[in-house]
Amino acid sequence: MSSAASAPSAAMLPGRGGLGGALSDAFWRNPKLLLFVMLTPPLLWLGIIYLGSLFALLIQSFFSIDEFSGLVVREFTLKTYGELLRPSNLDIIVRTVTMAGLVTIASAIIAFPIAYFAARYAKGRWKAVFYLGVMLPLWSSYLVKVYAWKLILAKEGILSWIFDKLHLTFLIEGWLALPVVGGNSLSVSLTGTFLVFVYVWLPFMILPVQAALERVPGNLLEASADLGASPRQTFVNVLLPLALPGIIAGSIFTFSLTLGDYIIPQIIGTSHRFIGMAVYAHQGTAGNIPLAAAFTVVPVVIMGIYLWLAKRAGAFNAL
Amino acid sequence: MPYAVSFQQVSRHFGTVRAVDAVDLEIEAGEFFAMLGPSGSGKTTCLRLIAGFEQPTSGHIEIFGETAEGVPPYRRNVNTVFQDYALFPHLNVADNVAYGLMIRGAGKAERTREAEAALEMVKLPGYGARKPGQLSGGQRQRVALARALVNKPKVLLLDEPLGALDLKLREQMQEELKVLQKALGITFVFVTHDQGEALSMADRIAVFNEGRIMQTGTPEEIYRRPRTRFVADFVGSSNVLSPQLTERLAGVAEWSSLRPEDIRLGDESGQDATVTGTSFLGSATRVTLDVSGEKINVLLPSGAPVPSQGESVRFSWDKNALHLMGAGA
Amino acid sequence: MRSDKQNRTPMGLKIAAGIGLAFLHLPILLIFLYAFTTEDKSYQFPPPGLTLKWFAVTWNRPDVWEALSLSVRVASISTVVALVLGTLCAAAISQTKFFGREAISLLVILPIALPGIITGISLRSAFNLAEIPFSFWTIVLGHATFCVVVVYNNAVARFRRVSGSLIEASMDLGADGFQTFRHVILPNIGTALLAGGMLAFALSFDEVIVTTFTAGQQATLPIWMLEELVRPRQRPVTNVVAMVVVLVTFLPILAAYYLTRDGDQISGQGK
Structure with a gap:
């Protein structure tokens, strides 16, 4: 090696100097200062704007509304929570939670084969196709997806046309004649609401289930088969328990998203309300912010319990 | 001439863990110095203290007579070859090697020239355009070496640099590192847990255990005259004899060490022992003896008659092969 | 095998x-x-x-153009804010260990973990309490809040692969904190940030639930579509807009995928 002109000979070199050098030295001497500088902007934003708003909302749920003037009374009371227990409001809560549960179960059933195929059998190019095949619907416009189903479920839409061509229209009519799930057409029935919910949240179930299944070593399944288990026994005793954390992780999304949604049941559904619609109506036209706030606490509490149970089941490792 | 590195009562504590505990250390300029010890013994923390990645909890560190505490790593004229090489994945080999020159503001022409010279020195001429991901483990290690040496540091730190290489490559690199160090005259500080590596490469060795230096000396001293039971056992797997046994064999109630290769079997005037096991090692055979309840290993050169298990034998040793270590070692 | x-x-x-x-x-x-x-x-x-005539009709609709322009502006600024906040947070979480790390990562995820309606109504009532009038900036405030997590997730995953020894190696070779950021950290997390930014843009461009609460009189493209869905007046125009929205959101998602796809080869070494 030739001797470079810039090679220093002292054991300690001078700093770079300037503001950058001084700041850099200060951060090196005091790493906590750097941490403080890095964390302050996001914490100010999320901690003050976001958490502050959430707490403000929570506090308002303990206020009440004066029935004559329609003004918010800023005094602590549990009266508003009492109103949640009215039969009409309880109805809304039960309906929403039931819907969220059914949507979650249906999503898990449809998601499993896709996730299993993508995790175990898709290789190379097909793996990418499957990944994008799930990511694109996940990220594509929520409203467009809802709109697409409005087209599909409309009386004059494609679904009726297909059933008509197959001479199966009586199936749809018979189903729509049923109480609760039926209605004038699929686009104004709870069945329609359910279908759209499942469609829109399905990708949120596929991804965590796939992640969980990818961690199952292939030889585990071979070992099970080797020990004489039928494919069905392998599925029930080996695959399902190992996929369960993924399913629970996915259900956090499907459950939470269904609990809070107010647009899908408004566009494709009946006049029966869901929690999200009730919140929207109470804060909007009715101006009853306390009741709206109390309603939002319901999904938060339900999700809190759900997350706690999920954490105990070890679902967070699959996220 | 000041010491290249000197530690005065240096401690580094992590909470209640004393990773380095009141260490005194002097490394001469131009020396090939090895820090030897099991994992967790504090040798790597000492290296990081020299590099500046750690700061001492107490004590004083000097590098070529200049105070080191409070000086960030980027202002120390000291470079490191990392255990995992830490090559920048987004830069090609030449840019990796020239990184230090680029930071120092060297021009493009100088960087290219110096990087190529450094790559030639580590026997990788013409590899500049490749990405680190396209190199083998041995080649990455050479690039890491070139990247550190191109800056002409006052001290070069090597953190278990040969740990990930296979045996053959490792022996070749040991030889090359020694030649390189002598040619450049740079002080090398080398961390390893492999006593063979330390013995064959270093001018001097410090043996670490539990955050302290057990002994510092030339390989010969460390090997022949271990000061403590730990050193005797860790360096070269010597037999460590209890004061009771030493008293019986040599008449002194002190701990002692006796090298397996210094013991002979079959001498009628020797001590009684029972063979409890033998294992063939290729160039030698190891015979395990039971001497009044203590285990002693003997290395027999190949070709020597090997006793069978359960056989009673007599053994003897050169008078100065039994090394006394004091009553409290 | x-x-x-x-x-x-x-x-x-x-x-x-x-x-x-x-x-x-x-x-x-x-x-x-x-x-x-x-x-x-x-x-x-x-x-x-x-x-093909509805494409021409849509092209000549000023309300569609206005909504599109608002959406693009909101998404751009929200993305910039999310990039800054998300990267800072990811750097702090992944490069250092401190008390409360878990709480902070939970805080970042909360805005998308909780139903959007909760974020929306909280912000709306907070704006009311603080007497802040609805504007372009109130929309951005809401969007940036839930976009942070997308950038954060991408950045954290990549930061984890930029092993600590790379940063030490850079400092060892004479680079101070800023030089290390410029020459080592940024090149290694750049594509992840770009991908996170693309996804944040897509998320903001498409958001409707929070926006209905923070928008006041202005209509982003999703709000425009929502009005059409509730009270269909211009079905053909809506159809065309829906198709364009699908195409517009696909591009950043595909780009983000290709940017992060080869990530494992980019920094294959280091512990």
Whole structure:
């Protein structure tokens, strides 16, 4: 090696100097200062704007509304929570939670084969196709997806046309004649609401289930088969328990998203309300912010319990 | 001439863990110095203290007579070859090697020239355009070496640099590192847990255990005259004899060490022992003896008659092969 | 190596997976067909005829252009804010260990973990309490809040791969904190940030639930669409807008995918 002109000979070199050098030295001497500088902007934003708003909302749920003037009374009371227990409001809560549960179960059933195929059998190019095949619907416009189903479920839409061509229209009519799930057409029935919910949240179930299944070593399944288990026994005793954390992780999304949604049941559904619609109506036209706030606490509490149970089941490792 | 590195009562504590505990250390300029010890013994923390990645909890560190505490790593004229090489994945080999020159503001022409010279020195001429991901483990290690040496540091730190290489490559690199160090005259500080590596490469060795230096000396001293039971056992797997046994064999109630290769079997005037096991090692055979309840290993050169298990034998040793270590070692 | 028997895909699984993927994609494809239909009063299938005229009609609609422009501006600024906040947070979480790390990562995820309606109504009532009038900036405030997590997730995953020894190596070779950021950290996390930014843009561009609470009188493109969904007045224009929205959101998602795809090869070494 030739001797470079810039090679220093002292054991300690001078700093770079300037503001950058001084700041850099200060951060090196005091790493906590750097941490403080890095964390302050996001914490100010999320901690003050976001958490502050959430707490403000929570506090308002303990206020009440004066029935004559329609003004918010800023005094602590549990009266508003009492109103949640009215039969009409309880109805809304039960309906929403039931819907969220059914949507979650249906999503898990449809998601499993896709996730299993993508995790175990898709290789190379097909793996990418499957990944994008799930990511694109996940990220594509929520409203467009809802709109697409409005087209599909409309009386004059494609679904009726297909059933008509197959001479199966009586199936749809018979189903729509049923109480609760039926209605004038699929686009104004709870069945329609359910279908759209499942469609829109399905990708949120596929991804965590796939992640969980990818961690199952292939030889585990071979070992099970080797020990004489039928494919069905392998599925029930080996695959399902190992996929369960993924399913629970996915259900956090499907459950939470269904609990809070107010647009899908408004566009494709009946006049029966869901929690999200009730919140929207109470804060909007009715101006009853306390009741709206109390309603939002319901999904938060339900999700809190759900997350706690999920954490105990070890679902967070699959996220 | 000041010491290249000197530690005065240096401690580094992590909470209640004393990773380095009141260490005194002097490394001469131009020396090939090895820090030897099991994992967790504090040798790597000492290296990081020299590099500046750690700061001492107490004590004083000097590098070529200049105070080191409070000086960030980027202002120390000291470079490191990392255990995992830490090559920048987004830069090609030449840019990796020239990184230090680029930071120092060297021009493009100088960087290219110096990087190529450094790559030639580590026997990788013409590899500049490749990405680190396209190199083998041995080649990455050479690039890491070139990247550190191109800056002409006052001290070069090597953190278990040969740990990930296979045996053959490792022996070749040991030889090359020694030649390189002598040619450049740079002080090398080398961390390893492999006593063979330390013995064959270093001018001097410090043996670490539990955050302290057990002994510092030339390989010969460390090997022949271990000061403590730990050193005797860790360096070269010597037999460590209890004061009771030493008293019986040599008449002194002190701990002692006796090298397996210094013991002979079959001498009628020797001590009684029972063979409890033998294992063939290729160039030698190891015979395990039971001497009044203590285990002693003997290395027999190949070709020597090997006793069978359960056989009673007599053994003897050169008078100065039994090394006394004091009553409290 | 697995045996052939294990490698052969069961037919039933293949069919189920295929149907599942079709279920995910056919509805979106249907939107494309409807953009060309001649029918403008109902959602009739099959379309009685195909035409390109609705593209011209949509092109000449100022309200669509206004909504599109608002959406793009909101998404751009929200993305910039999310990039700064998300990167800072990811750097702090992944490069240092401190008390409360878990709480902070939970805080970042909260805005998308909780139903959007909660974020929306909280912000709205907070704006009311603080007497902040609705504006462009109130929309950005809401969007940036839930976009942070997307950038954060991408950045954290990549930061984890930029091993600590790379940063030490850079400092060892004479680079101070800022030089290390510029020459080592940024090149290694750059594509992840770009991908996170693309996804944040797509998320903001598409958001409707929070926006309905923070927008006041202004209409982003999703708000415009929502109004059309609730009270259909311009079905053909809506069809065209829906198709354009699908295409516009696909581009950043595909780009983000290609940017992060080769990540494992980019920094394959280091512990």
